[in-house]
Amino acid sequence: MKFSLKISLVFGAVSFLTCCKDDFLDRTPLANISDAQYWKSANDLKLYTNGYYNDIRLLPSLADWFQTGIYGLDADLGSDNMIKSTYNSDLNGESVLPASNTNGKWDWTTLRGINYFMDNYRKVTDNATLVNPYVGETLFFRALFYFDKLKTFGDLPWINAPLTTTDSLILQAPRLSRSVIADSIIHDLDRAIALLPGKAAAEPSRINKEIAMLLQSRVALYEGSWEKYHQNTPFGVNGQDGTRFFQKAANAAEGLMKLNTYAIENTGAANGYQRLFNQVDYSNSSEVMFWRKFDLSAGITHHWYLFIPLALDRGVTKSLVDDYLCTDGKPASVSALYKGDNTLNDLKANRDPRLAQTVYFPGDAITTNRPNGQPDAIFQFPDLTSSANVPTGYVLRKGTNTEYFQQSGMGNSTSTQALIYFRYAEALLNFAEAKAELGTLTQGDLDQSINVLRKRVQMPDLRLSSIVTDPKWLFPDLSPLLNEIRRERRVELACEGFRHDDIFRWAAAGKLIRGWQPKGARLAQWGSLFSPETLGKYPVDANGYITPYQKVAALSNGFQFKVNRDYLSPIPTDQLVLNPNLKPNNPNWD
Numbered sequence: 001m002k003f004s005l006k007i008s009l010v011f012g013a014v015s016f017l018t019c020c021k022d023d024f025l026d027r028t029p030l031a032n033i034s035d036a037q038y039w040k041s042a043n044d045l046k047l048y049t050n051g052y053y054n055d056i057r058l059l060p061s062l063a064d065w066f067q068t069g070i071y072g073l074d075a076d077l078g079s080d081n082m083i084k085s086t087y088n089s090d091l092n093g094e095s096v097l098p099a100s101n102t103n104g105k106w107d108w109t110t111l112r113g114i115n116y117f118m119d120n121y122r123k124v125t126d127n128a129t130l131v132n133p134y135v136g137e138t139l140f141f142r143a144l145f146y147f148d149k150l151k152t153f154g155d156l157p158w159i160n161a162p163l164t165t166t167d168s169l170i171l172q173a174p175r176l177s178r179s180v181i182a183d184s185i186i187h188d189l190d191r192a193i194a195l196l197p198g199k200a201a202a203e204p205s206r207i208n209k210e211i212a213m214l215l216q217s218r219v220a221l222y223e224g225s226w227e228k229y230h231q232n233t234p235f236g237v238n239g240q241d242g243t244r245f246f247q248k249a250a251n252a253a254e255g256l257m258k259l260n261t262y263a264i265e266n267t268g269a270a271n272g273y274q275r276l277f278n279q280v281d282y283s284n285s286s287e288v289m290f291w292r293k294f295d296l297s298a299g300i301t302h303h304w305y306l307f308i309p310l311a312l313d314r315g316v317t318k319s320l321v322d323d324y325l326c327t328d329g330k331p332a333s334v335s336a337l338y339k340g341d342n343t344l345n346d347l348k349a350n351r352d353p354r355l356a357q358t359v360y361f362p363g364d365a366i367t368t369n370r371p372n373g374q375p376d377a378i379f380q381f382p383d384l385t386s387s388a389n390v391p392t393g394y395v396l397r398k399g400t401n402t403e404y405f406q407q408s409g410m411g412n413s414t415s416t417q418a419l420i421y422f423r424y425a426e427a428l429l430n431f432a433e434a435k436a437e438l439g440t441l442t443q444g445d446l447d448q449s450i451n452v453l454r455k456r457v458q459m460p461d462l463r464l465s466s467i468v469t470d471p472k473w474l475f476p477d478l479s480p481l482l483n484e485i486r487r488e489r490r491v492e493l494a495c496e497g498f499r500h501d502d503i504f505r506w507a508a509a510g511k512l513i514r515g516w517q518p519k520g521a522r523l524a525q526w527g528s529l530f531s532p533e534t535l536g537k538y539p540v541d542a543n544g545y546i547t548p549y550q551k552v553a554a555l556s557n558g559f560q561f562k563v564n565r566d567y568l569s570p571i572p573t574d575q576l577v578l579n580p581n582l583k584p585n586n587p588n589w590d
Helices: 022-028 042-054 073-077 109-123 130-154 179-195 207-229 243-259 302-308 318-322 343-346 425-438 443-447 450-456 482-493 497-504 574-578
Strands: 082-084 286-292 315-316 366-369 419-423
Touching: 042 109, 073 082, 073 497, 082 179, 109 130, 130 179, 179 207, 179 243, 207 286, 207 419, 207 425, 243 425, 315 574, 366 419, 419 425, 425 443, 425 450, 425 482, 443 450, 450 482, 450 574, 482 497
Parallel strands: none
Antiparallel strands: 082 315, 286 419
16 A cells, blocks of 8 residues: 555554643644645745654654643653552563564554655755755654654664554564664654754744753763663663763763753742642743643643542652752761651651642642632642542642632643653763763863852752761662762653653663562551551552552562563564564563
8 A cells, every 4th residue: 555645644643742832732734635735845844743743653642631741750651769559560570472563562653754854855956945844854753753663672773764554564574672772763863864954943832952962962962871880681772882982972971061041940939849730831941851742722632630639549758758858959868867757747857849839738728710610729738538549648749720710620631731852951861871880971061051050049069078988878889970870860850751761771670670579658647647448459568668569469579570571561473473573572672
């Protein structure tokens, strides 16, 4: 079947639009236009590339029922930052080899459309300055597509030509080393960066040069870490240690930083960190680089805020809250300022302000501007009786917009809180980590990266000369500097969906997940507020910490992540039959 019958078949119908400006909601998708009528002007290219922004396989809307945008991903994907009341079976080694592509992971439809553009855009005779941005966008989205596949499957076929018959190349192509695939992704991004306009010249709501630079630093840091930390495992890459990718990550992030087109915002402002994540419009943000807009008048909404204040079956873990430093810059394990965790107020005292802007504590607003003069709803303690369930006792605050209208003021699906895809803080963290991995990080580098983030919340600088030893470092076999950079990344990006990828690229599931029995708050602090029957639903350990999975037989010894198998997903068996060149399957899936 020829792929070129109708241009509109490239991406199909979707119900959400991605944007950074109101005018994006008016972005016209392709109608049913034949090839003979198409590829005439740069506007044709614009109409075609609109499909990328509308493709939720590239830019998920995270707006389905029970979803909470990016703020539930640490629980949904599986990490040590958040959990759900039902344990993540993938982290427990319970995944099975699929017979077919029922989960959609081995889906190449989007790539087909991208490569079709790359094969046809040269037919347009308009000036290159009009054409180049759309070519750059297409290369960016091909990189984004392949990066997701790289994280999922590792070695892959590299397909950069259009498919003239259904899956013909996929049915024959061999898998190339993940290192080669990463090189190809980075090459696409090099080309995209050269073709895309910078922020100032780019059309609002579209991918620009800086966003491509951030994605490149993300890809390179991921692959560099993977190749270094998976050495001598079934997932390692022969002859590679990640160094060249670390250098590329550092260069891409530093190049973005030197452009000075984005900056950390709300520095020193009260609740400035928390406010960054609850806006409906980021058009004027200096930090949020790319985001999805929702619009009630267009019927493009979600219902996150019916759920975030209720926890919706998700809870922040003790592991995460323990990682926040005290306000003297020292770990809680050694700081004289640490007040313990017998109560939420004790836990909050003298801690990095990002903790209190990530987790709910007594006195925080839940719902404001309620109708008919009703007082604001204020958090005092978790509702352990709620059907939504709070599995750890720690309720996520980050990402909460307290406005009544944004929660349930007009019904169940009226929230228009924007969805963040890329923000500048990640570039600073990528830069610092890559330089530390290379052994070239200086105090000056820290001052323009980690310490910029700390200044937002008025935390002490990280100083190379005075890193305080933490007996509870998660990675005691690594340098103090890398431990603190990883801590900073965890804290700054908490509950934004990064932690799963970080654990996997660091080959850290054996340390952080396998054998881990998640814990939450001390239950006794609410002993007088709930009935014995309610409290009995929350198992505790010998120290009184909520231990949600204590009575789950499958987790009697903690999570049983299979470190020699579960870092990569398997290719469905029917695909191996269709294309024997894909064999062997990923390690220990045969």
